[in-house]
Amino acid sequence: MNDIYHRLKEKIKDRTLKIAVIGLGYVGLPLSLEFVKNGYTVIGIEKNEKRMSMVNKGYSYVEDVNGDLLKDVVNSKKLIAADDYSVLKNVDCINICVPTPLGKTKAPDISYVLDVAENIQKYLCRGQLIFLESTTYPGTTRELVLPVFERSGLKIGKDFFLVYSPERIDPGNKIYNIKNTPRILGGITRKCTKIGKYFYSEIIDSVVEVTSTDAAEMVKILENTFRSVNIALVNEVAIMCNRLNLNVWEIIDSASTKPFGYMKFYPGPGLGGHCIPVDPHYLSWKLKSLDYRARFIELAGDINSEMPEFVVNKITESLNKQKKSVNGSKILLIGVSYKKDVGDIRESPTFDILNILEKKGALVYYHDPLVSSFVLNKDEYKSKPLNENLLKRMDCAVIVTDHSNVNYKTILDKTKIIIDTRNVYKNYKSRKVVRL
């Protein structure tokens, strides 16, 4: 046992450790590059053929991954993408970064993780170190993943090591990256935690160990639930300020001048992305099985998912003031991805806004410098170039996402009404602008 453990440590130290990253998405691709930057060689296993071949050609599909860097890394054979799990026979470390979405009934869909676990099990070898990095509910690693690996006959903490370590990447964040964001980890056994910490300490400035995989899973879900609940709170404050005829942005900015005891969150058109709208439901689902109702999570989910409707009501009222109906109006959505300066459209509230508007008979168009097209309800939508001609034809523009690379001044000059869900017109006084 000691042999295996010490050999792993040596490989980590002298950079001969071979790593496989499973799932080259928003999490797995930047992580693979970080490993390469630290001197390791990585094989990425990606089942989406298009993504796999893009990586092998050095084309990036993730904003935070620089295309030139990816090309260099691929050309120097430090990163290769494959779709065949048999390569796992020859690696020392495996990082699982596959999706953990919700099913139709909002129950966790853990099938990607289980599918990967089954595939790893076929090739599991003595001396391998495995990290699960996908976000999931407490108990997943210990109750579901470990038993699959144990079917190989190998012994946890002796023959192989299993650690849960949640990725905390924040796409588009220019200050915090993989290296300077502290990493949480917890192993199944003490040895698992120790070797996991030893590995990540080579790559990341600060590694925080917790007592178990369950605890590490819970830490990640707490972080995302904290965001969901606080965003729900300010979204409700926005609804209340609307009734009170107050500017919610002024209220929040003023409250944030208090140097202690207050943390700033802003309202918006609804939650989006693969994490905040999804992860808290993993926890509430788990708690249901323990006869407990996670009330904050449910309430936050309700309020956040009502925000698209609130935005549409603002549009309706504003058009009404101009003696226009939503039916037949031309409405331009600015920014369709869920987050500023990121092209990720998963779970974006834009789609709810678009659906509601179209059901009411509006003609909806969009402009997004980062999303050239998308398909919704089998229809393809294409981003319109932002020009005076387009803006003059519109009855209303809605700032859904506040990307940097958009000419907001032209929108203000040429559009009849603007619904500003992100306070981009904070410094402008104009009757055209209707804030959230």
Ligand SMILES: NC(=O)c1ccc[n+]([C@@H]2O[C@H](COP(=O)([O-])OP(=O)(O)OC[C@H]3O[C@@H](n4cnc5c(N)ncnc54)[C@H](O)[C@@H]3O)[C@@H](O)[C@H]2O)c1
């Ligand atoms: N996106 C974020 O900002 C973020 C941040 C922190 C944590 N997470 C968590 O990380 C996990 C991954 O998220 P993501 O945003 O990278 O998802 P993603 O969809 O961008 O990437 C996942 C990749 O895994 C691939 N894949 C799926 N099944 C596979 C299989 N069996 N074998 C090989 N490849 C497979 C998919 O094709 C996809 O390319 C999720 O659990 C998510 O909650 C995401």
